[in-house]
Amino acid sequence: MELNASQTVGKIATSLPGAAALFRRHGISFCCGGSDSIGAAAEAAGLSPETLVDELQGLVDAASTEAPDGTVDLINHLRTRYHDTHRADLISLIPLAAKVERVHRDHPDAPIGLANLLERIQSDLHSHMHREELMLFPLMERGDHHILTRPIEQMRHEHEVEVDHLAELEHVTGGFHLPDGACTSWRALYAGAKKFADDLIQHMHLENEVLFPRFTGGTV
Incomplete structure (x- = not known):
């Protein structure tokens, strides 16, 4: 990079x-x-x-220091550290966001629209990660370099969609800035959403900058 x-x-x-x-x-x-x-x-x-x-x-x-050396080990790391974690995080964050929006809807700093945004991210990531796990990762594990260019291009394009979502997440939460006197739920929501965003950035970086170049002629 x-x-x-x-x-x-x-x-x-x-x-x-x-x-x-x-x-x-x-x-x-x-x-x-x-x-x-x-x-x-x-x-x-x-x-x-x-x-x-x-x-x-x-x-x-x-x-990229987190990345295991072997491709199979890296793929397993992506599955367990990021795919599984994103799924679990979004399951808990979406209802928490809906609660905070409902309870604090009249507060000027309320993150109105956050639950909807997280639902859109969940839908996009569900499809994206499922196709990686079902098709892309098995091809990589078998070393089928010659048929991976188009699928990797598509994955990179979908990462750009998530980049836009991350920018929107930053905007809706005001940079995860909590107002004075924020309740426990609001604090937990922003802590969890920030951790999710940081994880997603690291996840996409490992794929874009470490995993994918191993199959597209790049170097890592």
């Missing part, structure tokens, strides 16, 4: 593990201000573009 100061904040925040937290620490918005370049965002935050790119490069260097 190559970085430069002309890339947009929103793209990096939703595709590089740890970038969202880094931007938040520097007071850089990537939902409403997601179209800003890294260079422009750095200067607005009182940083040099080179400093921010260097910090992001450190995240790139660390992002």
Whole structure:
């Protein structure tokens, strides 16, 4: 994953593990201000573009260390650490979001629309992960490189849909910022939703930058 100061904040925040937290620490918005370049965002935050790119490069260097060396081991890791975890997280988050929206619907910071967004993510991910588990991963485990180009292109396209969902999630929750006096349910919702978002970014990074290049002529 190559970085430069002309890339947009929103793209990096939703595709590089740890970038969202880094931007938040520097007071850089990537939902409403997601179209800003890294260079422009750095200067607005009182940083040099080179400093921010260097910090992001450190995240790139660390992002793939989790990946097992073997392809079969990596696929098993993706199944258990991410696919199974996403399913379980969304099952609990959707009703919790609906509860918080219902109870706090008159609060100006209420995350109205969050339950619906999580339902859309759940539907998309269910189809995406099912096809990976049923077709793509078994082909990879057998080493069938010659028929994987189109399926991988489709998976990458579907990841871009999730990138858009992650940006929307950041917007609906105001960067997971809790209002003063937020109840226990609201706190649990944002903690769980932030953890889900971080997991999804790491999941997609491992596939896009580590697994897929092993079958498309790239290097890892």
